[in-house]
Amino acid sequence: MATALKPGSRFKSAVCDTQVMVVKAPAGEHELCCGGVAMLAPTASGEGALDANFASGTLIGKRYVNEDESLELLCTKGGQGSLSLGATPLDVKQAKQLPSSD
Amino acid sequence: MADSGVAPIVDPLDDAAAHWAARYRDVLLDGLSLSPPSRAATPALHPALRWARSGMMSLCGDVDRPPQMCAAPLAAVADGALAALASIASPSRFADLDAAALLAERALLTGLRRAGRQSAGGACRLLTCADGLIALSLARDDDWSLLPAWLEDDVHDWAGVEVALRRRDRVPLVARGRELGLAVAASEPAPQRIAPWCRIVAGRAWRPLAETVRAPLVVDLSSLWAGPLSSHLLQRAGARVIKVESVTRPDGARRGSPAFFDLLNAGKQSAAFDLSCPTGRAQLRQLLRHADIVIEASRPRALQQMGIDAEALLVEQPGLSWISISGYGRAWPQAQWIGYGDDAAVAAGASDLQQRAGGSAIFIGDALADPLTGLHAAYAAWASHLAGGGRLLELSLVGVVRHALAFARPHDDAQLRRRQQRWTARVSAEDIRTATPRQAVQAAPVLGADTAAVMAEFGLPC
Numbered sequence: 001m002a003t004a005l006k007p008g009s010r011f012k013s014a015v016c017d018t019q020v021m022v023v024k025a026p027a028g029e030h031e032l033c034c035g036g037v038a039m040l041a042p043t044a045s046g047e048g049a050l051d052a053n054f055a056s057g058t059l060i061g062k063r064y065v066n067e068d069e070s071l072e073l074l075c076t077k078g079g080q081g082s083l084s085l086g087a088t089p090l091d092v093k094q095a096k097q098l099p100s101s102d
Numbered sequence: 103m104a105d106s107g108v109a110p111i112v113d114p115l116d117d118a119a120a121h122w123a124a125r126y127r128d129v130l131l132d133g134l135s136l137s138p139p140s141r142a143a144t145p146a147l148h149p150a151l152r153w154a155r156s157g158m159m160s161l162c163g164d165v166d167r168p169p170q171m172c173a174a175p176l177a178a179v180a181d182g183a184l185a186a187l188a189s190i191a192s193p194s195r196f197a198d199l200d201a202a203a204l205l206a207e208r209a210l211l212t213g214l215r216r217a218g219r220q221s222a223g224g225a226c227r228l229l230t231c232a233d234g235l236i237a238l239s240l241a242r243d244d245d246w247s248l249l250p251a252w253l254e255d256d257v258h259d260w261a262g263v264e265v266a267l268r269r270r271d272r273v274p275l276v277a278r279g280r281e282l283g284l285a286v287a288a289s290e291p292a293p294q295r296i297a298p299w300c301r302i303v304a305g306r307a308w309r310p311l312a313e314t315v316r317a318p319l320v321v322d323l324s325s326l327w328a329g330p331l332s333s334h335l336l337q338r339a340g341a342r343v344i345k346v347e348s349v350t351r352p353d354g355a356r357r358g359s360p361a362f363f364d365l366l367n368a369g370k371q372s373a374a375f376d377l378s379c380p381t382g383r384a385q386l387r388q389l390l391r392h393a394d395i396v397i398e399a400s401r402p403r404a405l406q407q408m409g410i411d412a413e414a415l416l417v418e419q420p421g422l423s424w425i426s427i428s429g430y431g432r433a434w435p436q437a438q439w440i441g442y443g444d445d446a447a448v449a450a451g452a453s454d455l456q457q458r459a460g461g462s463a464i465f466i467g468d469a470l471a472d473p474l475t476g477l478h479a480a481y482a483a484w485a486s487h488l489a490g491g492g493r494l495l496e497l498s499l500v501g502v503v504r505h506a507l508a509f510a511r512p513h514d515d516a517q518l519r520r521r522q523q524r525w526t527a528r529v530s531a532e533d534i535r536t537a538t539p540r541q542a543v544q545a546a547p548v549l550g551a552d553t554a555a556v557m558a559e560f561g562l563p564c
Contacts, residue, residue, distance in 0.1 A: 008254035021282065023251045061283065061403065061438070074251070076281055098325055098354030099241035099442075101208075101223050101469075 002029035011039035018079030035081025126182025142188035150525035152177035157206035157537035164218035173459035177202035183477040191339035209468040210539035226444035237448035239285040292451025292507035299505035305493035318394035325353035331476025364542035374550030423486035443469025450503035471499035
């Protein structure tokens, strides 16, 4: 199910505990998946089976991006599934550089 | 342990006392049930004058307005904390160090100025929401990219943030910001009563100090100011310090003022490991096995994700003292929250207290929570080592500043305003003149200067 991704909107996995918040996203509708199954709005319910090809897991606090970093998600709750845009897996974004002062 | 509440011990309007710092020293020593044979002397000058002459007062106030006295005796807090450390270490090693001046030295070295609702360093601001003030630090370039998700609005600059916040309430804003990893906090009232500044998370209770111990090996994993200041002070006390950094994410302060970085890190050894790969993590784990004191200022999950578990190490190394410095402590969910020196001080009550005292809601000093926490962490670390080690100690930036602000705090705002007026009247323009910061005697080591030597000495895996 393709859906518009707006910064700040939240999604949950249909097949594991993963929850994410959109940090930035390209315009248009996209199919955001976790565990190989389309992700759901926070209040929606759905089901499915975890696809073994998308089962490397998510970690809370990590940011996930597509190849050109036009899509960026923050994982707010970790789970067993891994994130993908359609069938294209998302990668962990390099950790933030430390500030030079505070 | 400072677990039991300590009753207020100073008449809040006692202007004659030159013993404020000595009293804070005793709060710290008595709080951990430590009774050193003698207690280090403290400066006799009144904290209002110490504050003004340290350079801190000129850092407090609105732009183009006169500097403001701080109604909390924070110079005495700094002096007392250093005296507590000196009392259990060797007083002569600290005789030439001015603790109140430690609070101001970064600003003095780098030319930072008071800016009212902007922090002296520039990264943090006090912002008006519908129901009060919040402090927000955008210290990392990457933080700016989170603003649209935080505010669900197309916001990319401070002006946009100010507009977006005006009609919103603080609680949901702060909760959502913290979920995103932003350093954001509501401005809270300072506590009325002193609460613990240090907590034993795991390990032994406090016990009497050993008279002599061998000089400890400190492995310092921290960055920026609070942690490096604490290991700098431990070095003065006689410790050997190895500063450990990630090759790919070194201490960000290396990109800041060299004079300030040198001041905190000269004389330490620098070991750099590639913590993004298993070998580097194994090297760090192996080095930690030799540490007597670990200083660390990351969120617990960051080290756990690297396979480093403070509690487990404590079981394996009974003499270890692990000092965990964080914004808000290791409990859940606070362990996830990010705090820096300026926003943490606001969360602890520094700006609210200033306003209640008749000043404005402004930042107090420069990243106030950092140097205060560094002073307390050094004392806690040395005390734990002398008391046989075997503790995981939690210090939070907010907890330390709350403790400092509650010390000798008048219980009503009228008394607070009277103190503020009397202390303001004590200082002259000459007292507020710009102080001269200390200078590093040598340069800090370049990143990884001692990696090979450290690896050879401790037989770390290649």
